[in-house]
Amino acid sequence: MLDGKAxxxxxxGYGPPMITVNGVSVPKxxxxxxxxxxxxxxxxxRALNAIFNxxxxxVFKLIxxxxxxxxxxxxxxVAYEGTSKVKISRLQLITSKFEALRMTEDESVSNYNKRVLEIANESLLLDEKIPDSKIVRKVLRSLPRKFDMxxxxxxxxxxxxxxxxxxxFGSLLTFEMATTDRESKKGKRIAFKSTHVSEEADCDTEANMDESIALLTKQFTNSLRNLKSPNATGMNVQTSNLYRRRNDNAPTRRNNENSDRRSDDYLKKKEGDKKIFRCIENVEELVTIRQNVPHS
Known part of the structure; x- marks a missing residue:
């Protein structure tokens, strides 16, 4: 430890004691x-020894x-701070860095505090202390809008x-923590609401699919009922008898016309069967999709 003398x-500074001999100064x-x-x-x-150690x-080679x-x-x-001109230039650079300080939107208060103090310490090493009041005013002007309040x-x-x-900086850190906590709770509420809306949409989709299956099933049942109805059967029988009687007396041209009509009736019946089969296929497809839909 250095004492007062060191x-x-x-x-x-120190100079060896001198005496004057015959008008000439010589070490005592x-x-x-x-x-x-x-x-x-x-x-x-002692002071020189402390510096050497x-x-x-x-660096020892320099001294x-x-x-x-x-x-x-x-x-x-001189080696680390430079001459007076170099020192002034470095101070100007530090001043420019200090004036350009800005806290970014995604930067934390702790990190910004660290950057501010680093510049303040650099200035202090060059024997130029930045007053605390100046630092406070600078920080207040350089904070993002979320700190306006x-x-x-x-x-x-x-x-x-x-x-x-x-x-x-402790006051700013407390405000930042409170703001972050509020935003976190708000984000959780939004996420819960989105999940609820998604579940409702799934339920609506499931209900619509049930309605589609019921509608196709109803159409299919009506089609089968029409095919099996007595009126339709009787009409077919009467039509057959009528054709049979006319075939006994009608000329060949009439026979050909009746044959063409029967062919048309057959094709219409076949087309109706195809529609029924397509209806069956649609019902089966919807039932399969309905079974594969995950239930909440």
């Missing part, structure tokens, strides 16, 4: 050092020739100039 050697012999001069030497040695071998802690420290500053509440309930960062 820190003074780092900040103010160690045996002639005063207690204060000896303490200053020890402080510089705090860097890796590659191994330094004789004072202040000299070693300045060498490291919370921004208004913070501006009305708090003094922005004295609001701490941890308290500020």
């Amino acid at each position: 820190w003074r050697a780092l900040v103010a 012999s160690e045996v002639e050092w005063t207690d204060a001069e000896e303490q200053a030497f020890v402080g510089n040695a 705090g860097v890796d071998l590659d 191994n020739s330094c004789s004072t802690a202040k000299e070693a420290w300045k060498t490291l500053e 919370k921004v208004t509440t913070i501006e009305e309930a708090h003094d922005i100039t004295t609001l701490k960062l941890d308290e500020f």
Whole structure:
């Protein structure tokens, strides 16, 4: 641990005690050092040793020739921060990044907090601290629209100039959690409603299929009843007898006409049979589909 003497050697620098001999300054012999001069030497040695032990071998090569802690420290500053001009350029870049900060719609408060603090720490490393009030105002201006209500509440309930960062981001995080919870519950209600509507649609489809089967069954039954009715049978018999009597006396031309008519009646009957068979097939097909429909 560095004590006060080591820190003074780092900040103010250290030079070996000197004496003037024949008008020329020469280093004083160690045996002639005063207690204060000896303490200053020890402080510089401790600070320089701490710097040497705090860097890796590659960095040590940059400062191994330094004789004072202040000299070693300045060498490291130039290596990692650059000269004053480079430092100013880096600060300008950091300022631009800070001004361009925006929280995206799908970004969490925790992640945005991390990005903001990273830029603030970069500026602090260059000896340029961004005030907390400036960070708070920047974040309030860069939040998505879903935080508008919370921004208004913070501006009305708090003094922005004295609001701490941890308290500020904690308030935003609480609001985000509450909003996420409400949206999750809303999504569950919508999903339940969609499932209910789908079940009703399935029931309607099943009912329509039942009605279609019943209608075709009714038509099929009526067709069979018409074929088996006595009137239809008697009419066929009478028509046959009439044709038989006419065949006894009618000329050949009439016989041919009657034959053609009988052929037409046969074809009509055959066509009716085909319709009945198609009706049967439709009923069977609907019954098969009805059996394969999953029941809720």
